[in-house]
Amino acid sequence: MVRKADLAVVGRDTPRLDGVAKLTGRAAFTDDVRLPGMLHGKIVRSHLPRARIVHIDTSAAARLPGVKAIVTRADAPHLFIGMHQPLFDATVGYIGQEVAAVAALDEATAAEAAALIRVEYEPLPAITDFEAALAEGATPLHPKAPGNIAWEQAELHGDPERAFAESVHVREDVYYTNPSHNCYAEFHVAVADFTGGRKLTVWTPSQTALLYQKALAAGFGLSDGQVRLMTLNTGGGFTGRSVVRPHHFIAALLSRKAARPVRIRAIADEEFLMCRAGGRSRYRFRSGLGRDGRLKVVEADLVFDSGAYVETQMILTRLTHSYLHLLYRVEAVRYRGRLVCTNNLPYYFHHGGGLAQMQFGWGQHVDALARDAGLDPVEFHLLNAVGKGHTTLSGSHFASCGLKECITKATRRAGWGRKYGRLPAYRGIGIGIGAMASGAKGVFRHDTSAAFIKIAEDGTMSLFTGLPDMGQSSHTAMAIIAAEVLGAQPADITVVSGDTDVDPLDVGAFTQRGTFNTGNAVIAAAGDARAQLARVAAERFGVKPAAVVFRDRQVFPKGEPGRAIALRQLVHDTLHSREGRFVMGRGFYNSPKDSGTMAYSFGAQVAEVTVDPETGFVTVERIVAAHDVGRAINPKIVEGQIDGQVFSGMSQALYEELLMEDGQMLNPSRLDYRLPRAFEMPAVEHIIVETNDPYGPFGAKEVGEGPIVCTMQAIANAVANAIGVPVQEMPLTPARVLRALAGRGEVSARTPPAPLRGRRLR
Amino acid sequence: MSLAKSLSDALQRKPVCHCLEKVVDDRGRDPSGGWLTRISGGRPAVLYSAGVGRRPPRRGSPLHLPTFDYRRPQSLAQALGWLAEFGPRAAVLAGGTDLLIALRQRLLRPELLVGIGALAELQGVQPCADGALRLGAGTPLTTLVEDPLLRVRLPALAAALQSVGSRHVRNVATLGGNLNLPTRCWYVNQGEAWRQARPPCLKTGGDVCHVIRSARECFALQSSDGAVALLALGARLELARAAAVREVALDDFYRNDGLAPTTLDAGELVTAVYVPVTPLRSTFLKIAPRTGLDYGLGTVAAAVAGSNRRVTAARIVLGSIGSWPVRLRGAERIVAEGGLEPATIEAAAEAARADLGELTNLYSTAGDKRRLARVLVRRALAALRRQPEAQAA
Ligand SMILES: Cc1cc2nc3c(=O)[nH]c(=O)nc-3n(C[C@H](O)[C@H](O)[C@H](O)COP(=O)(O)OP(=O)(O)OC[C@H]3O[C@@H](n4cnc5c(N)ncnc54)[C@H](O)[C@@H]3O)c2cc1C
Numbered sequence A: 001m002v003r004k005a006d007l008a009v010v011g012r013d014t015p016r017l018d019g020v021a022k023l024t025g026r027a028a029f030t031d032d033v034r035l036p037g038m039l040h041g042k043i044v045r046s047h048l049p050r051a052r053i054v055h056i057d058t059s060a061a062a063r064l065p066g067v068k069a070i071v072t073r074a075d076a077p078h079l080f081i082g083m084h085q086p087l088f089d090a091t092v093g094y095i096g097q098e099v100a101a102v103a104a105l106d107e108a109t110a111a112e113a114a115a116l117i118r119v120e121y122e123p124l125p126a127i128t129d130f131e132a133a134l135a136e137g138a139t140p141l142h143p144k145a146p147g148n149i150a151w152e153q154a155e156l157h158g159d160p161e162r163a164f165a166e167s168v169h170v171r172e173d174v175y176y177t178n179p180s181h182n183c184y185a186e187f188h189v190a191v192a193d194f195t196g197g198r199k200l201t202v203w204t205p206s207q208t209a210l211l212y213q214k215a216l217a218a219g220f221g222l223s224d225g226q227v228r229l230m231t232l233n234t235g236g237g238f239t240g241r242s243v244v245r246p247h248h249f250i251a252a253l254l255s256r257k258a259a260r261p262v263r264i265r266a267i268a269d270e271e272f273l274m275c276r277a278g279g280r281s282r283y284r285f286r287s288g289l290g291r292d293g294r295l296k297v298v299e300a301d302l303v304f305d306s307g308a309y310v311e312t313q314m315i316l317t318r319l320t321h322s323y324l325h326l327l328y329r330v331e332a333v334r335y336r337g338r339l340v341c342t343n344n345l346p347y348y349f350h351h352g353g354g355l356a357q358m359q360f361g362w363g364q365h366v367d368a369l370a371r372d373a374g375l376d377p378v379e380f381h382l383l384n385a386v387g388k389g390h391t392t393l394s395g396s397h398f399a400s401c402g403l404k405e406c407i408t409k410a411t412r413r414a415g416w417g418r419k420y421g422r423l424p425a426y427r428g429i430g431i432g433i434g435a436m437a438s439g440a441k442g443v444f445r446h447d448t449s450a451a452f453i454k455i456a457e458d459g460t461m462s463l464f465t466g467l468p469d470m471g472q473s474s475h476t477a478m479a480i481i482a483a484e485v486l487g488a489q490p491a492d493i494t495v496v497s498g499d500t501d502v503d504p505l506d507v508g509a510f511t512q513r514g515t516f517n518t519g520n521a522v523i524a525a526a527g528d529a530r531a532q533l534a535r536v537a538a539e540r541f542g543v544k545p546a547a548v549v550f551r552d553r554q555v556f557p558k559g560e561p562g563r564a565i566a567l568r569q570l571v572h573d574t575l576h577s578r579e580g581r582f583v584m585g586r587g588f589y590n591s592p593k594d595s596g597t598m599a600y601s602f603g604a605q606v607a608e609v610t611v612d613p614e615t616g617f618v619t620v621e622r623i624v625a626a627h628d629v630g631r632a633i634n635p636k637i638v639e640g641q642i643d644g645q646v647f648s649g650m651s652q653a654l655y656e657e658l659l660m661e662d663g664q665m666l667n668p669s670r671l672d673y674r675l676p677r678a679f680e681m682p683a684v685e686h687i688i689v690e691t692n693d694p695y696g697p698f699g700a701k702e703v704g705e706g707p708i709v710c711t712m713q714a715i716a717n718a719v720a721n722a723i724g725v726p727v728q729e730m731p732l733t734p735a736r737v738l739r740a741l742a743g744r745g746e747v748s749a750r751t752p753p754a755p756l757r758g759r760r761l762r
Numbered sequence B: 001m002s003l004a005k006s007l008s009d010a011l012q013r014k015p016v017c018h019c020l021e022k023v024v025d026d027r028g029r030d031p032s033g034g035w036l037t038r039i040s041g042g043r044p045a046v047l048y049s050a051g052v053g054r055r056p057p058r059r060g061s062p063l064h065l066p067t068f069d070y071r072r073p074q075s076l077a078q079a080l081g082w083l084a085e086f087g088p089r090a091a092v093l094a095g096g097t098d099l100l101i102a103l104r105q106r107l108l109r110p111e112l113l114v115g116i117g118a119l120a121e122l123q124g125v126q127p128c129a130d131g132a133l134r135l136g137a138g139t140p141l142t143t144l145v146e147d148p149l150l151r152v153r154l155p156a157l158a159a160a161l162q163s164v165g166s167r168h169v170r171n172v173a174t175l176g177g178n179l180n181l182p183t184r185c186w187y188v189n190q191g192e193a194w195r196q197a198r199p200p201c202l203k204t205g206g207d208v209c210h211v212i213r214s215a216r217e218c219f220a221l222q223s224s225d226g227a228v229a230l231l232a233l234g235a236r237l238e239l240a241r242a243a244a245v246r247e248v249a250l251d252d253f254y255r256n257d258g259l260a261p262t263t264l265d266a267g268e269l270v271t272a273v274y275v276p277v278t279p280l281r282s283t284f285l286k287i288a289p290r291t292g293l294d295y296g297l298g299t300v301a302a303a304v305a306g307s308n309r310r311v312t313a314a315r316i317v318l319g320s321i322g323s324w325p326v327r328l329r330g331a332e333r334i335v336a337e338g339g340l341e342p343a344t345i346e347a348a349a350e351a352a353r354a355d356l357g358e359l360t361n362l363y364s365t366a367g368d369k370r371r372l373a374r375v376l377v378r379r380a381l382a383a384l385r386r387q388p389e390a391q392a393a
């Protein structure tokens, strides 16, 4: 096991390698791509939630000077963007669905031409409320979705009936979350060059070039190698950039037809129409407690509005099932998750992957359960929390686990004991706890990341990886890991990435697999290079290769730093040896499990809020966040990840909501979709807990999504603590908070309510 | 390439197409306070003609402007002449922070834009002989917010203007534009393609309202923050048209009508705002989802003369709640008669609910608006009560 004291680079604050380029506006994004002869595309979209397309008249558009290509269903009748959604369908199923597209010399002309395309529709009855879609006798919207249920997953572990019968207290709650939008800093954009129709090159922001490449290849009947995916800097992913979208295919199709590269980018409300974040969801939980305050059994019935097409959304039920009983030792679990077909746009998930959103409800349910039992929620968590060595009923195993440590440290720092139940009126404190997988085998048979490193004669190195950096600083983390193995400095390393013709394979930056999987691959590749160098050094020092130490750009025999030579010298000598070896290391990592992950991160956050009882406004005053990340490869960036997720969690908990009416978004703009700004950001205190995971690179686990699963529930619990009633629907807008208060019979209460508080068990 | 296209390019901060350089020379101040940096100059007033009528106005993507003529007058008289000549076919471009969005959304299709940003007659803050302040309608909000005189004498106005949009918006937005802000609603303030999902509404040439489905009137909200403060301060407007100038109390400028929210005539321009600086205390409060950037869910401005015990005059105005800024005459009376005392403040807040009359569920429910109104009035009056009375002397 790695000891912290032995680490030279890992665990120290390293400035991001791309920091200066980003701060000075030198970092290139897809929108900067300019190709000779490049055209600009514009998409024609359905303005009806459900309709049969009778006829498309493109003649007027085709006559407009500057128009170079128009595509409709006739150009791609058999092209699917996944398993189920045809690129251009004969019947549209949501407002904003792609119907046709045009490429022209400039964007304004393309827009004008798009407006000239006449589409004749025969409107069909639509259902946009998922509960109505589930109702008896509802119009079936999809031949493959009987009862409008596109996918259903049911799971059973243990004997829930018996466990409920043995419970001394059973509680049931229902929660809702509402549609949202990912709000990437970088809007949707794709540039495609499919000139000649034999090799397709696509520039686009992405969390996973591999999945994009495969989907595009499948759609166009190409082999993977005929698709080249170029990922420049990516301005945010938030789980929304792990699946290829219609505009990628349309740019390619237009390019093939026009025999010129085509760029499509989202402008104004298109950014919202192209988005595939979360839909409205309902979470029903029922749980039973034993006499000793232990959680015996959990039952969940979850329903997700998945919109008009279901592709990869089933991951929602798979994940919510296993996360339902990840945090507590329970005897029995019953789970049902359903994806419902509606005439809303296809919903996937927002930041938090559906899990943080479920935890908004689950965390409140558990809090209420604890209070029912007369327990302080913190006591309840500590009593029931899982620990190291635990295996859940569905087989997740925790080789390291700092959950209890996170709970203890966060609550201590937050002053929980002093504050819970003792704060003034309308001020509240709440806790949220969570866990998150570091990588999750299951998308493919493998969950492989590969890496390749070459060392130039001057000792500088190029690290090749297919892992994208979408702002999470993953490239810097990979450089740190390689530097640690090779005794170099991160600044000595150039990370080469973003071109599937060049990069070694990598499943990508989602399911929080980057640091864990790709990090392990980089260790393997750097280790391979190091072994080659160590052989030469060992000969020179007259020791075994295993006894050669690489540290601080120096190489020396173990225990004899006085004999050190420069790493650069060793590289030079290796190249100029009789063998003439140029050092190139390669390696890969794949989880040895059949499915799932080797490691989970854990965390706890305590939120303190103030509620204005007259206006319903919630202010988050402070968040204390403690997270077991295994090992912080780059502590400043770990803090940054926590900050970003606290922000997004707070934003989703209190502000973000796509207002939908009859399938149409009422607020498709950054003015009306209220993403908060820096002014709204609460003070965040970070506590990094290091449990040194036996399988992680230098002990590291993920920190890319663990924090956000704690935030929403912590805030919701704090609000319930402040006003004495829970708000069971997210976001907690002023109107919802006021309604909750009104339900309690005191809207502009003069007499403050007694804040909720738990008692000790006898 | 049309000027419209160039404008839209400029807005995307892309280099302006060089065909413009033939007709534009670069000199002096920017007519629109920063948006159109490259399009300025002392050349003939008609800078570019895209050939009105020869081509249908551009439709489609919200980023692209429709086709129009743009003229930049050298004097107020010239501006008024053009406005008279074109009447409703012309639109005034001040800071453009609202107008350019409205154009992209195809909410209006003027043949001619008259850019008034650089008119010296419309700039600045000047004290008048009677002690009032004259605020030029073309003055950028940032200039006003930072004006020391305004900050001290008219704190409600400074606070109101400070709350408009963001710093970037305020740097170019003008007072005249703020007072003439069109009413807003979630249906109409969308891109043209978006609106096609529903039939046109009363504002876009149809005969339905999508917000209040049974209504045959438009209930879009008036959200100008400046209007609320200036109404409370008892401001007057100077309106000019070719060969005529009139003055109108701000009270008579706004109408409770989402379709025609002001009494400004076609061809008329707001040239200045006169604000009396009679000794009074004033305050402005805005409740909005975020700190900055947002229109209010409700705003209030209140001004009183006299001491807390003896209020000699009171004006209380609510904004962002209906189609016009609403004077709360009942609440004003209570304060004027009973002074700024806890009991009268409570009574005035209660009276506000009745003063508001009919409300709609646009953006928030009528019930929430009424509740918010009461909170706003109570808080504003309490804030006034806390202000040093000495200022009133
Ligand atoms: C992100 C954002 C946030 C905003 N937030 C707010 C807010 O919180 N509060 C608020 O009040 N506004 C807000 N606005 C709206 C707008 O920016 C301001 O009201 C601004 O003051 C408008 O001034 P302008 O000079 O840019 O007007 P323009 O856009 O140039 O014009 C607006 C309208 O007024 C007319 N007009 C302009 N000047 C005159 C004149 N002298 N005489 C007659 N008619 C004239 C124009 O023809 C046009 O119809 C916001 C806008 C944006 C983009």
Ligand code: SF4
Pocket (backbone or CB within 6 Å): B184, B185, B186, B187, B188, B201, B202, B203, B204, B208, B209, B210, B211, B212, B217, B218, B219, B220, B258
């Ligand atoms: S409120 Fe006015 S602008 Fe809005 S939909 Fe109704 S009529 Fe149209």
